[in-house]
Amino acid sequence: MSPPNLHPAPLWDLRLGDCVEGMRALEDASVDVVVTSPPYNLDIDYGTFADNAARGEYLEWCDSWANQIRRVLKPEGSFFLNIGASPKNPLLPHQLALRLEPLFRLQNTIHWIKSITVKTRQGEQVSAGHFKPINSRRFLTDCHEYVFHFTHRGDVPLDRLAVGVPYAHKSNIARWSHTGGQDRRCRGNNWFIPYQTIRSREAQRPHPATFPAALAEQCLKLHGLRENMTVLDPFLGIGHSAIAAATCGAARFIGFELDPVYHAEACERVAALSAPTCGADPGLFD
Ligand SMILES: C[S@@+](CC[C@H](N)C(=O)[O-])C[C@H]1O[C@@H](n2cnc3c(N)ncnc32)[C@H](O)[C@@H]1O
Incomplete structure:
Protein backbone atom coordinates (compact mmCIF):
# COMPACT_ATOMS: atom_id res chain seq x y z
CA MET A 1 0.00 0.00 0.00
CA SER A 2 1.52 3.38 -0.95
CA PRO A 3 2.08 5.83 1.92
CA PRO A 4 -0.84 8.26 2.07
CA ASN A 5 -0.55 11.98 2.45
CA LEU A 6 -1.23 12.09 6.18
CA HIS A 7 -2.46 15.07 8.09
CA PRO A 8 -0.19 16.90 10.54
CA ALA A 9 -3.04 17.03 13.08
CA PRO A 10 -6.66 15.90 12.99
CA LEU A 11 -9.62 18.19 13.10
CA TRP A 12 -10.69 17.43 16.67
CA ASP A 13 -14.29 16.99 17.70
CA LEU A 14 -14.35 15.85 21.34
CA ARG A 15 -17.88 16.07 22.66
CA LEU A 16 -19.13 15.87 26.21
CA GLY A 17 -22.33 13.83 26.25
CA ASP A 18 -24.12 10.65 25.35
CA CYS A 19 -22.66 8.93 22.28
CA VAL A 20 -25.97 7.53 21.04
CA GLU A 21 -27.48 11.01 20.93
CA GLY A 22 -24.26 12.43 19.52
CA MET A 23 -23.86 9.84 16.77
CA ASP A 43 -19.43 -2.74 38.04
CA ILE A 44 -16.45 -0.48 37.39
CA ASP A 45 -16.63 2.87 39.16
CA TYR A 46 -16.75 5.29 36.22
CA GLY A 47 -17.98 8.34 38.04
CA THR A 48 -20.96 9.29 35.86
CA PHE A 49 -21.85 6.00 34.15
CA ALA A 50 -23.47 3.21 36.23
CA ASP A 51 -21.72 0.03 35.11
CA ASN A 52 -24.06 -2.45 36.76
CA ALA A 53 -27.14 -3.00 34.61
CA ALA A 54 -28.94 -6.34 34.33
CA ARG A 55 -27.30 -8.30 31.50
CA GLY A 56 -30.34 -8.04 29.18
CA GLU A 57 -30.64 -4.33 29.74
CA TYR A 58 -26.91 -3.88 29.05
CA LEU A 59 -27.14 -5.79 25.78
CA GLU A 60 -30.15 -3.71 24.68
CA TRP A 61 -28.13 -0.58 25.36
CA CYS A 62 -25.29 -2.06 23.26
CA ASP A 63 -27.78 -2.44 20.39
CA SER A 64 -28.44 1.30 20.51
CA TRP A 65 -24.82 2.41 20.04
CA ALA A 66 -23.91 -0.46 17.70
CA PHE A 80 -12.57 -2.40 16.32
CA LEU A 81 -14.38 -3.26 19.55
CA ASN A 82 -12.21 -3.84 22.62
CA ILE A 83 -13.92 -5.76 25.39
CA GLY A 84 -12.69 -7.84 28.30
CA ALA A 85 -14.25 -10.30 30.69
CA SER A 86 -13.91 -11.00 34.37
CA PRO A 87 -13.39 -14.42 35.97
CA LYS A 88 -17.03 -14.45 37.05
CA ASN A 89 -18.30 -13.16 33.69
CA PRO A 90 -16.19 -15.11 31.19
CA LEU A 91 -18.80 -15.15 28.44
CA LEU A 92 -19.54 -11.44 28.28
CA PRO A 93 -17.32 -10.65 25.25
CA HIS A 94 -18.82 -13.57 23.32
CA GLN A 95 -22.37 -12.59 24.26
CA LEU A 96 -21.73 -9.12 22.91
CA ALA A 97 -20.11 -10.43 19.73
CA LEU A 98 -23.13 -12.69 19.13
CA ARG A 99 -25.49 -9.84 19.86
CA LEU A 100 -23.83 -7.74 17.14
CA GLU A 101 -23.91 -10.55 14.60
CA PRO A 102 -27.03 -9.27 12.79
CA LEU A 103 -25.35 -5.87 12.36
CA PHE A 104 -21.78 -6.73 11.31
CA ARG A 105 -19.55 -9.55 10.15
CA LEU A 106 -16.83 -10.57 12.59
CA GLN A 107 -13.84 -10.36 10.25
CA ASN A 108 -11.04 -10.91 12.80
CA THR A 109 -10.67 -11.70 16.48
CA ILE A 110 -7.58 -10.19 18.06
CA HIS A 111 -6.29 -11.10 21.50
CA TRP A 112 -4.81 -8.15 23.31
CA ILE A 113 -2.17 -9.73 25.56
CA LYS A 114 -1.26 -7.55 28.53
CA SER A 115 1.22 -9.85 30.20
CA ILE A 116 3.01 -12.98 29.03
CA THR A 117 5.74 -15.45 29.98
CA VAL A 118 7.79 -16.99 27.19
CA LYS A 119 10.87 -19.16 26.95
CA THR A 120 13.64 -17.55 24.94
CA ARG A 121 15.75 -19.52 22.43
CA GLN A 122 18.42 -19.65 25.12
CA GLY A 123 15.94 -21.46 27.34
CA GLU A 124 15.44 -18.60 29.77
CA GLN A 125 11.89 -17.95 31.03
CA VAL A 126 11.02 -14.29 30.65
CA SER A 127 7.90 -12.49 31.87
CA ALA A 128 6.89 -9.20 30.30
CA GLY A 129 4.03 -6.74 30.64
CA HIS A 130 1.79 -5.62 33.43
CA PHE A 131 0.68 -8.50 35.68
CA LYS A 132 -2.10 -7.67 38.11
CA PRO A 133 -2.47 -10.77 40.30
CA ILE A 134 -5.80 -11.90 41.69
CA ASN A 135 -6.08 -13.85 44.90
CA SER A 136 -8.01 -16.98 43.96
CA ARG A 137 -7.78 -20.75 44.08
CA ARG A 138 -10.32 -21.07 41.29
CA PHE A 139 -9.36 -18.56 38.66
CA LEU A 140 -6.27 -17.78 36.65
CA THR A 141 -5.21 -14.15 36.54
CA ASP A 142 -6.78 -12.63 33.44
CA CYS A 143 -4.00 -11.28 31.19
CA HIS A 144 -5.87 -10.58 27.98
CA GLU A 145 -8.86 -8.86 26.40
CA TYR A 146 -10.52 -9.16 23.01
CA VAL A 147 -10.50 -6.78 20.09
CA PHE A 148 -13.28 -7.83 17.73
CA HIS A 149 -12.76 -6.50 14.23
CA PHE A 150 -16.18 -6.02 12.67
CA THR A 151 -16.91 -4.91 9.11
CA HIS A 152 -20.08 -4.65 7.06
CA ARG A 153 -19.50 -7.70 4.87
CA GLY A 154 -16.37 -9.37 6.25
CA ASP A 155 -14.33 -8.57 3.14
CA VAL A 156 -12.40 -5.38 3.91
CA PRO A 157 -8.80 -5.63 2.65
CA LEU A 158 -6.26 -4.87 5.38
CA ASP A 159 -2.69 -3.60 5.49
CA ARG A 160 -1.36 -6.61 7.40
CA LEU A 161 2.29 -5.76 6.87
CA ALA A 162 1.84 -2.29 8.34
CA VAL A 163 1.71 -4.09 11.68
CA GLY A 164 3.85 -6.98 10.48
CA VAL A 165 6.97 -8.42 12.09
CA PRO A 166 10.31 -9.68 10.72
CA TYR A 167 10.73 -13.40 10.07
CA ALA A 168 12.47 -15.27 12.86
CA HIS A 169 13.99 -17.65 10.30
CA LYS A 170 15.24 -15.60 7.38
CA SER A 171 15.29 -18.61 5.06
CA ASN A 172 11.48 -18.22 4.88
CA ILE A 173 11.84 -14.96 2.95
CA ALA A 174 13.18 -16.76 -0.12
CA ARG A 175 11.15 -19.95 0.47
CA TRP A 176 7.76 -18.25 0.20
CA SER A 177 7.16 -16.26 -2.97
CA HIS A 178 4.37 -14.17 -1.38
CA THR A 179 7.01 -12.36 0.71
CA GLY A 180 8.28 -10.61 -2.44
CA GLY A 181 11.74 -10.71 -0.83
CA GLN A 182 10.53 -8.59 2.11
CA ASP A 183 11.52 -9.54 5.66
CA ARG A 184 8.04 -8.96 7.03
CA ARG A 185 5.22 -11.31 7.83
CA CYS A 186 1.72 -10.96 9.24
CA ARG A 187 1.85 -10.42 13.02
CA GLY A 188 -1.04 -12.78 13.66
CA ASN A 189 -3.87 -12.08 16.06
CA ASN A 190 -2.01 -12.21 19.40
CA TRP A 191 -0.94 -8.67 20.12
CA PHE A 192 1.30 -8.17 23.12
CA ILE A 193 0.81 -4.54 24.11
CA PRO A 194 1.67 -3.74 27.73
CA TYR A 195 0.46 -0.69 29.60
CA GLN A 196 3.06 2.00 30.00
CA THR A 197 4.58 1.88 33.45
CA ILE A 198 3.37 4.81 35.55
CA ARG A 199 4.26 6.10 38.99
CA SER A 200 0.94 7.66 39.93
CA ARG A 201 -2.37 6.45 38.58
CA GLU A 202 -4.18 9.55 39.77
CA ALA A 203 -1.81 11.88 37.98
CA GLN A 204 -0.86 9.86 34.92
CA ARG A 205 -3.85 7.64 34.08
CA PRO A 206 -6.89 9.00 35.95
CA HIS A 207 -9.42 6.49 34.61
CA PRO A 208 -10.22 2.96 35.84
CA ALA A 209 -10.38 1.16 32.46
CA THR A 210 -8.22 2.41 29.61
CA PHE A 211 -6.47 0.82 26.66
CA PRO A 212 -2.99 1.93 25.59
CA ALA A 213 -2.86 4.33 22.63
CA ALA A 214 -0.58 1.73 20.98
CA LEU A 215 -3.50 -0.73 20.81
CA ALA A 216 -5.70 1.75 18.92
CA GLU A 217 -2.74 2.72 16.76
CA GLN A 218 -2.18 -0.87 15.71
CA CYS A 219 -5.88 -1.19 14.79
CA LEU A 220 -5.75 1.94 12.63
CA LYS A 221 -2.59 0.78 10.86
CA LEU A 222 -4.08 -2.66 10.27
CA HIS A 223 -7.13 -1.11 8.65
CA GLY A 224 -4.71 0.88 6.48
CA LEU A 225 -3.86 4.55 6.82
CA ARG A 226 -5.35 6.72 4.11
CA GLU A 227 -5.88 10.32 3.18
CA ASN A 228 -8.79 12.12 4.79
CA MET A 229 -9.36 9.34 7.29
CA THR A 230 -12.11 9.95 9.86
CA VAL A 231 -11.80 8.07 13.16
CA LEU A 232 -14.60 7.77 15.74
CA ASP A 233 -14.53 6.66 19.37
CA PRO A 234 -18.00 6.76 20.98
CA PHE A 235 -16.50 5.93 24.41
CA LEU A 236 -13.53 8.26 24.52
CA GLY A 237 -12.50 7.97 28.17
CA ILE A 238 -9.34 10.02 28.60
CA GLY A 239 -8.52 10.00 24.92
CA HIS A 240 -6.11 7.20 24.00
CA SER A 241 -7.86 6.60 20.66
CA ALA A 242 -7.54 10.33 19.92
CA ILE A 243 -3.79 10.16 20.50
CA ALA A 244 -3.57 7.15 18.18
CA ALA A 245 -5.57 8.99 15.50
CA ALA A 246 -3.13 11.90 15.64
CA THR A 247 -0.14 9.55 15.48
CA CYS A 248 -1.65 7.87 12.43
CA GLY A 249 -2.31 11.10 10.57
CA ALA A 250 -6.11 11.01 10.67
CA ALA A 251 -7.82 14.02 9.11
CA ARG A 252 -10.70 14.05 11.59
CA PHE A 253 -11.32 12.54 15.00
CA ILE A 254 -14.71 12.44 16.70
CA GLY A 255 -15.05 11.30 20.30
CA PHE A 256 -17.88 11.22 22.84
CA GLU A 257 -17.52 10.98 26.59
CA LEU A 258 -20.27 11.17 29.19
CA ASP A 259 -18.13 12.06 32.17
CA PRO A 260 -16.93 15.70 32.41
CA VAL A 261 -13.75 14.79 34.31
CA TYR A 262 -12.62 12.23 31.70
CA HIS A 263 -13.69 14.51 28.88
CA ALA A 264 -11.61 17.37 30.28
CA GLU A 265 -8.62 15.05 30.67
CA ALA A 266 -8.98 13.89 27.05
CA CYS A 267 -9.13 17.51 25.86
CA GLU A 268 -5.99 18.34 27.83
CA ARG A 269 -4.12 15.38 26.39
CA VAL A 270 -5.11 16.31 22.87
CA ALA A 271 -4.11 19.93 23.43
CA ALA A 272 -0.70 18.72 24.59
CA LEU A 273 -0.08 16.95 21.28
CA SER A 274 1.89 19.65 19.57
CA ALA A 275 3.81 17.62 17.02
CA PRO A 276 2.62 14.03 17.03
CA THR A 277 5.30 11.59 15.92
CA CYS A 278 4.96 8.01 14.78
CA GLY A 279 4.43 5.87 17.90
CA ALA A 280 7.31 3.73 18.97
CA ASP A 281 6.71 0.11 19.85
CA PRO A 282 5.86 -0.16 23.53
CA GLY A 283 8.74 -1.46 25.62
CA LEU A 284 8.70 -5.12 26.51
CA PHE A 285 9.21 -4.93 30.22
CA ASP A 286 7.13 -3.34 32.93
C1 LIG B 1 -13.86 1.50 28.95
S1 LIG B 1 -13.97 3.23 29.10
C2 LIG B 1 -13.07 3.84 27.69
C3 LIG B 1 -11.64 4.19 28.01
C4 LIG B 1 -10.84 4.70 26.83
N1 LIG B 1 -10.66 3.67 25.82
C5 LIG B 1 -9.47 5.19 27.29
O1 LIG B 1 -8.44 4.54 26.97
O2 LIG B 1 -9.43 6.19 28.00
C6 LIG B 1 -15.64 3.58 28.70
C7 LIG B 1 -16.01 5.06 28.80
O3 LIG B 1 -17.31 5.25 28.25
C8 LIG B 1 -17.92 6.32 28.96
N2 LIG B 1 -19.38 6.25 28.68
C9 LIG B 1 -20.30 5.43 29.22
N3 LIG B 1 -21.50 5.61 28.65
C10 LIG B 1 -21.34 6.54 27.69
C11 LIG B 1 -22.21 7.13 26.74
N4 LIG B 1 -23.52 6.79 26.67
N5 LIG B 1 -21.71 8.06 25.89
C12 LIG B 1 -20.40 8.41 25.95
N6 LIG B 1 -19.53 7.90 26.84
C13 LIG B 1 -19.99 6.96 27.70
C14 LIG B 1 -17.51 6.09 30.40
O4 LIG B 1 -17.63 7.26 31.17
C15 LIG B 1 -16.06 5.61 30.22
O5 LIG B 1 -15.15 6.67 30.35
Missing part, protein backbone atom coordinates in the same frame (compact mmCIF):
# COMPACT_ATOMS: atom_id res chain seq x y z
CA ARG A 24 -27.41 10.53 15.56
CA ALA A 25 -26.10 13.88 14.31
CA LEU A 26 -23.34 12.26 12.20
CA GLU A 27 -23.88 11.58 8.52
CA ASP A 28 -24.48 8.09 7.15
CA ALA A 29 -21.31 6.30 5.96
CA SER A 30 -19.01 9.10 7.07
CA VAL A 31 -16.50 7.27 9.30
CA ASP A 32 -13.52 5.16 8.14
CA VAL A 33 -12.58 3.50 11.42
CA VAL A 34 -14.26 3.13 14.78
CA VAL A 35 -11.94 2.08 17.57
CA THR A 36 -13.55 1.92 20.97
CA SER A 37 -14.00 0.22 24.28
CA PRO A 38 -17.44 0.52 25.87
CA PRO A 39 -18.12 -0.05 29.55
CA TYR A 40 -18.12 -3.83 30.15
CA ASN A 41 -20.95 -3.86 32.70
CA LEU A 42 -18.57 -5.26 35.33
CA ASN A 67 -26.79 0.49 15.38
CA GLN A 68 -25.47 4.03 15.18
CA ILE A 69 -21.94 2.75 14.48
CA ARG A 70 -23.31 0.58 11.69
CA ARG A 71 -25.06 3.55 10.15
CA VAL A 72 -22.08 5.93 10.24
CA LEU A 73 -19.41 3.39 9.20
CA LYS A 74 -18.38 3.56 5.53
CA PRO A 75 -18.97 0.37 3.45
CA GLU A 76 -15.19 -0.33 3.51
CA GLY A 77 -14.81 0.78 7.13
CA SER A 78 -13.54 -1.15 10.15
CA PHE A 79 -15.02 -1.25 13.64
